[in-house]
Amino acid sequence: MLQGRSVAASLRKGAPVFAALGDETRLRIVARLSSDGPLSIARITDGEAVTRQAITKHLNVLSSAGLVHGVRRGRERLWELKPAPLDDARRYLDLVSARWDRALARLKLLVED
Amino acid sequence: MLQGRSVAASLRKGAPVFAALGDETRLRIVARLSSDGPLSIARITDGEAVTRQAITKHLNVLSSAGLVHGVRRGRERLWELKPAPLDDARRYLDLVSARWDRALARLKLLVED
DNA sequence: CGAAAAGGCAACCTTTTGGTTGCGTGCTGG
């Protein structure tokens, strides 16, 4: 089971992933990539209110968090999701909410004597 | 199935939650609250490197995201997790990674002719 | 070939964020 060191590891690895997801525009990009597959910067940009350069920055943030990766193809660059870190984030949330559920259960037991 | 409007709603509701989790200190606070139950600000502070006021700010951020809520008890204030938004975040990740898995599957099918 | 499409790079600006220090207030326990 996940205990001790691995929780600490989850924390350091998890924070950048959550931070990357903590922006509406980036969350929307992730959603579009997840439903429409690999997209070029230009295609991601139209549909958004901000500049292409802003989108590029967001993609770089997502990339640094390991959530996404882009590959040059001719004159354009296609970006696609990398699913692994998403799973990590989900696992972290599972871990926390499981522990919280147990804590609640203990508390309930205590209160009910 | 989750489609259209509900995805958009997930995005607007999800971003603040992820943003709140996107900080190592706050993630650590959430972890401690999930394993140790309700804690006072003072108790949260020792074990962390920063000031009590910094911790207070972090708690307010977590509170604004609906992740946590504090209740005054005598001269101290106890903070505890509110599990619901965590579930929302987890559901969002489930949604995205499920869609991504399907997209990958479609792509694979296409490539393998 | 040459215009237009796609994008990289860099400078710059404003707002937010994470943190601090200083001081005031309320509760409590010996």
Next chain:
DNA sequence: CCAGCACGCAACCAAAAGGTTGCCTTTTCG
């Protein structure tokens, strides 16, 4: 009852984040 603990409020600060504009390079295609 009063010393001290736990906390709130406010001002302030440096760095990071989100965004823009301007310009240059590479690639495509009629």
